[in-house]
Amino acid sequence: MSIALTFLFLLLVFASSHSIPLGSTLHASDRHHSWHSPNSAFSVSFIPAATPGSFLSAILFSNTVSIWSPGTVDSGGSLRLLRSGSLRLVNSSGATVWDSGSGNQGVTSATLEDSGNLVLRSHRNKTVWSSFAHPSSVIVPTQRFTVGMSLRSGSYSFHLTEEGSLNLKWNNSIVYWSQELNIPNLNLSSPSFVLERNGVASIFDSVLLNGVVTSIRSNDYGEGNDVFRFLKLEEDGNLRIYSVSTGSEIQTQTWVAVADQCQVFGFCGNFGICRYDGFFPICECPSENFVPIDVNDMRKGCKRKVELEDCPSNLGMLDLNNTRFLTYPPEVSAQRFTLGTEACRAICLVDSLCFASVLMADGSGICFQKLSGFVSGYKSPSVPSTSSLKVCKPVLPYSTVKKSDERWLIHALIIALAVIAVVFCLAAIVGVLWCCCCRDSLKFGALSSHHTLLEYASSAPLRFSYKELQRCTKGFKEKLGVGGFGTVYKGVLVNRTVVAVKRLEGIEQGEKQFRTEVATIGSTHHLNLVRLIGFCSQGRHRLLVYEFMKNGSLDNFLFDTESGTLLNWEYRFSIAIGTAKAILYLHEECSNCIVHCDIKPENILLDENFNAKVSDFGLAKLMPSDKRNWNMSCVRGTRGYLAPEWVANLPITSNSDIYSYGMVLLEIVSGRRNFEVSEDTNYKKFSDWAYEEFDKGNIEVVLDKSLHGDETVDTEQVTRMVQASFWCIQKHPSHRPSMGKVVQMLEGIVEMTKPLAPTALVSESVTENR
Structure with a gap:
């Protein structure tokens, strides 16, 4: 009998070994002392908080992940299980920061369970209080x-x-x-x-x-x-x-x-505007009419420099393009009207109760008039709305240049001017020496001045005369292809360099403006971009001279089944990565973002080693503004690659290129046009059918049939490319990843979630140009 009682006593002691008795205390200064769960996965302890000198009392998983917390205290604080049965967090002064409210309710002990639940129990093992029933975050x-x-x-x-x-x-x-x-x-x-x-x-x-x-x-x-x-x-x-x-x-x-983090209401505080800087959301004030509440924490929002009541007869409306003030229900302080742009802002200006308006440019024509409350703004090139804020005049535009930076800018400008002056002097000296010594030399006689080795080495675009290009192409005899901007011919320069000469159509810019834009294009240098060698701007003639790509364009290898040529998987994956890196360079690594506007297999050229080189980049800037829309939709808006925002007449951004790239990516995998309809696809557009098969897990049916049996096919790479392509062709521009993220997706650096079904809204009436 005594042995049984002893065993029962030991069993009770073991069972209660993880029980926390009344009167127990954890000190913030003693991080080595904790209350543990039986499986040791969870513990109650203190960890350093974000504010220096303060400590967070928390239930921790694996001593690092906080799953529940009553608050923070200073270094002299403590968490106490009082004999009254109350769990209390106090500061060094003894002031109560938090209390469980379980005092004098029969609590006899506390237990941290293996689930992470901290439980206060009575003598009948009844739960009086638990952390699961009072969650924090x-x-x-x-x-x-x-x-x-x-x-x-x-x-x-x-x-x-x-x-x-x-x-x-x-x-x-x-x-x-x-x-x-x-x-x-x-x-x-x-x-x-x-x-x-x-x-x-x-x-x-x-x-x-x-x-x-x-x-x-x-x-x-x-x-x-x-x-x-x-x-x-x-x-x-x-x-x-x-x-x-x-x-x-x-x-x-x-x-x-x-x-989309910027869609979280109040993320940037009152009057704060959220926008993206690369991958990261940042907060800023609407204009110079506002100042940050805390310059060290822009998420606290902004305030007016001059309050409206201080200038009742001198009010104006600050227009914020591509900006929408978030209006989520039940925000009853916002009135709705169906108005035009001017009427929307005018009504707010004369209404003494209105301080902001939002015109939804989504086809609804709805005008929100904010009468009170909180202003949370979202700015993006893909946002079609225009918002207006009532301010005291003068209405000041937003400037990203801080006054503290003005002195630095002046010094930088002086240094830049000095460097430019030195370069011009050296160029003048070299020019004089060349004229004196080499102008009549037989070695250089066959070349005009801009063909010298010095200028080739400078990598700057060379200027050709129209007759020179007419002669080197034999009167524009050998046509290589027709693109969205004009016709391409094969040519051979006098130094035996084989080139591709493009005669631009519809380019009517003045010579100075044309040369400025060409200089911008010529300054882009990337392994996967076709190099611009030179140009011609003479009279109404506008031509561009590119390096010659021996293997032509990608479409010849994907869709020309009669040619007998086949790209194996290793080449296809390399072309996909190279094209993505070229677009990434244009979007994020150039001094100014260049939106290609016409990504398609015809504009992806292949050199002798089948390295991808993107062509026609930056040419959209050369189109006259009065013809740009016509060209974009009728000539360059190739069916199957056109982003939905083109048809909807919404602002065009780099996200439009990402949509087009996604379509190209799917074609590289499948070897079929995305807009192709056949019995194999149940008479659906191939891109729509491909997503249905992908959704079912049938990746292999999307892969080009000619690659079946190709030993270089990597199933994981195929899956990544197909999945990334559907992320790129999402209907809403903000749902598409940046090109930097796309490269990481293809290289397997980041994990991808399953993409939503992309809704193809591109009009089938758009003229095909292939």
């Missing part, structure tokens, strides 16, 4: 999130409604993101939201126990048994799912609620 697997609970981070909160919808709110009022049940008209008596261990989020009925899976799932769902996933509302107002492998400190984002 994180939800972990098995934690039930119910109606009435909320995640909070700054001004943002996350809620579950009684109807089973998930909402993200700003200031507990404006809903800027909502996720509804994927089964309509389903009545739930007591909905709960749970993030499962496999990364799938579910809403189910706590009474009826009917699970309803939502469309929320991490892009690694179902993968790995040693992966810990958690959902977190962050201080930028976005909701994300992260994955952490056991033993690792790296948190990988696997799902995000608002893909």
